Amino acid sequence: xxxxxxxxxxxxxxxxxxxxxxxxxxxxxxxxxxxxxxxxxxxxxxxxxxxxxxxxxxxxxxxxxxxxxxxxxxxxxxxxxxxxxxxxxxxxxxxxxxxxxxxxxxxxxxxxxxxxxxxxxxxxxxxxxxxxxxxxxxxxxxxxxxxxxxxxxxxxxxxxxxxxxxxxxxxxxxxxxxxxxxxxxxxxxxxxxxxxxxxxxxxxxxxxxxxxxxxxxxxxxxxxxxxxxxxxxxxxxxxxxxxxxxxxxxxxxxxxxxxxxxxxxxxxxxxxxxxxxxxxxxxxxxxxxxxxxxxxxxxxxxxxxxxxxxxxxxxxxxxxxxxxxxxxxxx
Amino acid sequence: xxxxxxxxxxxxxxxxxxxxxxxxxxxxxxxxxxxxxxxxxxxxxxxxxxxxxxxxxxxxxxxxxxxxxxxxxxxxxxxxxxxxxxxxxxxxxxxxxxxxxxxxxxxxxxxxxxxxxxxxxxxxxxxxxxxxxxxxxxxxxxxxxxxxxxxxxxxxxxxxxxxxxxxxxxxxxxxxxxxxxxxxxxxxxxxxxxxxxxxxxxxxxxxxxxxxxxxxxxxxxxxxxxxxxxxxxxxxxxxxxxxxxxxxxxxxxxxxxxxxxxxxxxxxxxxxxxxxxxxxxxxxxxxxxxxxxxxxxxxxxxxxxxx
Numbered sequence: 001x002x003x004x005x006x007x008x009x010x011x012x013x014x015x016x017x018x019x020x021x022x023x024x025x026x027x028x029x030x031x032x033x034x035x036x037x038x039x040x041x042x043x044x045x046x047x048x049x050x051x052x053x054x055x056x057x058x059x060x061x062x063x064x065x066x067x068x069x070x071x072x073x074x075x076x077x078x079x080x081x082x083x084x085x086x087x088x089x090x091x092x093x094x095x096x097x098x099x100x101x102x103x104x105x106x107x108x109x110x111x112x113x114x115x116x117x118x119x120x121x122x123x124x125x126x127x128x129x130x131x132x133x134x135x136x137x138x139x140x141x142x143x144x145x146x147x148x149x150x151x152x153x154x155x156x157x158x159x160x161x162x163x164x165x166x167x168x169x170x171x172x173x174x175x176x177x178x179x180x181x182x183x184x185x186x187x188x189x190x191x192x193x194x195x196x197x198x199x200x201x202x203x204x205x206x207x208x209x210x211x212x213x214x215x216x217x218x219x220x221x222x223x224x225x226x227x228x229x230x231x232x233x234x235x236x237x238x239x240x241x242x243x244x245x246x247x248x249x250x251x252x253x254x255x256x257x258x259x260x261x262x263x264x265x266x267x268x269x270x271x272x273x274x275x276x277x278x279x280x281x282x283x284x285x286x287x288x289x290x291x292x293x294x295x296x297x298x299x300x301x302x303x304x305x306x307x308x309x310x311x312x313x314x315x316x317x318x319x320x321x322x323x324x325x326x327x328x329x330x331x
Numbered sequence: 332x333x334x335x336x337x338x339x340x341x342x343x344x345x346x347x348x349x350x351x352x353x354x355x356x357x358x359x360x361x362x363x364x365x366x367x368x369x370x371x372x373x374x375x376x377x378x379x380x381x382x383x384x385x386x387x388x389x390x391x392x393x394x395x396x397x398x399x400x401x402x403x404x405x406x407x408x409x410x411x412x413x414x415x416x417x418x419x420x421x422x423x424x425x426x427x428x429x430x431x432x433x434x435x436x437x438x439x440x441x442x443x444x445x446x447x448x449x450x451x452x453x454x455x456x457x458x459x460x461x462x463x464x465x466x467x468x469x470x471x472x473x474x475x476x477x478x479x480x481x482x483x484x485x486x487x488x489x490x491x492x493x494x495x496x497x498x499x500x501x502x503x504x505x506x507x508x509x510x511x512x513x514x515x516x517x518x519x520x521x522x523x524x525x526x527x528x529x530x531x532x533x534x535x536x537x538x539x540x541x542x543x544x545x546x547x548x549x550x551x552x553x554x555x556x557x558x559x560x561x562x563x564x565x566x567x568x569x570x571x572x573x574x575x576x577x578x579x580x581x582x583x584x585x586x587x588x589x590x591x592x593x594x595x596x597x598x599x600x601x602x603x604x605x606x607x608x609x610x611x612x613x614x615x616x617x618x619x620x621x622x623x624x625x626x627x628x629x630x631x632x633x634x635x636x637x638x
Contacts, residue, residue, distance in 0.1 A: 048441075052439075052441070054441045054444065056444075101621055101624055101625050102624055104628075105624065105628050109579075109624060109628065111383070111441075111444060112383070112575050112579060112620075113620075113621060113624055115572060115575070116572070116576070116617040116620045116621055117617075117621070119572060119613065119614075119617050120614055120617045120618065120621075123610075123611070123613055123614045123617075124614065126610075127608075127610045127611060127614075236568060240448060240452075243445070243448075244445075244448075244449075247445055302456070302459060302460065303456065303460065305452055305456045306452065306453060306456035306457060306459075306460065308449075308452060309448075309449045309450070309451075309452030309453040309456060310449070310453060311449075312445060312446075312448065312449030312452070313431065313446060313449040313450060313453065315449075316435065316438075316442050316445050316446045316449065317431065317434055317435070317446070320438065320442055
């Protein structure tokens with residue numbers, strides 16, 4: 001109950017946040033990214049954190065949602081909600097194929113196979129014509145039930161809704177039969193199997209839930225940006241960013257992935273938009289015209305992945321339970 | 332009855348098809364040799380340390396840059412620069428193991444994978460900052476020269492040289508693993524870590540040597556492929572996935588398997604770009620990867636029941 005109350009309070013604060021900060025498209029954009037990454041990492045966490053099955057190819061499900069939605073809207077003018085549902089179906093089919101191949105095996109195989117599947121999906125989207133190939137898909141105009149989807153606000157609330165639903169599922173799963181089975185599988189597969197738990201069934205179940213949620217986020221993202229290509233929605237980099245967000249926050253917990261997103265997305269955004277570089281110059285720590293100043297200005301924008309890498313290494317070595325583990329909260 | 336002219340035409344046509352086939356087969360074999368080297372490097376690390384090294388592709392990328400800078404700054408031929416690259420890379424790998432990987436050798440697989448992903452991200456993005464994202468091309472005097480054999484099949488000289496060097500290095504590696512004390516100790520550690528330790532083998536030193544060897548092999552493969560490939564900070568991704576496919580195909584941890592797997596993947600790639608399209612060659616490789624997992628998860632040379 002306490003956890004549900006926390007979700008409700010945070011959702012309430014998030015819901016009125018746009019009214020407080022006003023109509024700043026930049027901040028709304030950053031907040032949308034935070035909500036999306038929090039939801040993506042939470043969805044990944046259901047499979048990776050609860051069941052211990054690390055997927056390194058979640059971009060495949062994100063991309064499946066994004067591409068299906070964009071193709072159906074741009075070619076067949078389908079209702080965005082229906083095309084989102086179609087995206088879920090496609091993502092689940094991909095998930096079932098992956099799951100049925102690798103969940104019979106243990107150890108390193110699922111991780112490796114998830115990359116292979118994601119790469120097959122990415123290269124197919126890059127090489128087929130109906131996916132727009134390397135050019136991607138551009139959507140000029142889209143509306144839903146008379147709501148203007150050109151503004152960012154509907155997507156803010158859309159992402160928030162998906163995040164709340166994802167957290168709700170994550171929370172209820174944790175104390176459900178399925179959740180206990182998944183955690184048993186994570187801790188000791190052999191013991192779980194000897195107790196009669198159908199390993200493949202429950203792993204597939206976790207994968208399907210995770211993939212469906214991820215594809216919904218992909219659909220939302222696609223209609224929000226109104227442009228997708230393989231490097232934006234199907235790249236290995238995206239899969240890895242999702243994992244790192246969950247890991248750095250605290251894997252296997254309900255709130256870890258959210259914390260990871262709240263910390264990492266603004267950090268990446270600050271590096272990307274050079275806020276940190278400018279601040280260093282303004283503080284007089286680095287002269288703008290000096291070699292270091294020029295270097296920072298030109299390169300810091302590309303450095304956010306480097307920073308992710310450094311944080312990951314430090315995290316695995318010193319905080320294997322993530323930042324949430326540091327805060328000393330076990331649950 | 333086929334008239335004489337048509338018959339000759341048919342023979343000629345058949346000849347062209349066969350030339351095409353052998354051309355593709357041979358260039359696949361040559362590239363496959365270099366892939367094999369990368370695969371063997373990953374397999375040594377996997378066998379001795381039981382770690383999936385996700386930084387392997389990035390180590391290969393570093394090898395490419397080392398060859399490039401040895402050539403442009405020091406004017407050393409890329410093949411000769413191996414004498415410099417191999418010890419440097421070995422030392423680099425040895426230190427990475429001692430500083431980072433050593434601490435998580437008993438952690439769950441996922442943490443090991445994530446650590447190597449993190450290290451890989453640091454390497455590729457440092458390379459991006461230091462060398463920019465512009466692809467570099469290593470052009471030697473013989474880069475575009477080719478030899479023609481069997482009347483019609485032309486083989487690129489750099490690929491041929493790379494293949495010969497690959498065979499040489501693989502041979503030396505096998506001698507090292509089967510004849511020297513350190514090699515046998517590595518072999519033993521890979522077969523059974525606990526038993527090796529009980530026999531008085533310093534397994535943590537073996538891990539560092541294995542990672543150094545893996546790094547040296549990855550960097551060598553990178554340097555060998557540098558004259559025929561775009562050198563780019565993100566080049567590691569492609570090679571990482573290839574190296575994994577090769578290892579799984581050969582059987583995780585099997586050195587011989589990785590060698591054979593590498594050659595197979597090279598040929599499959601080359602054949603699918605000839606007969607299908609070069610856009611789809613990687614897809615074919617990944618489908619084979621999934622097929623192996625589905626039908627023979629222990630790989631071609633792996634022991635049954637290990638999966």
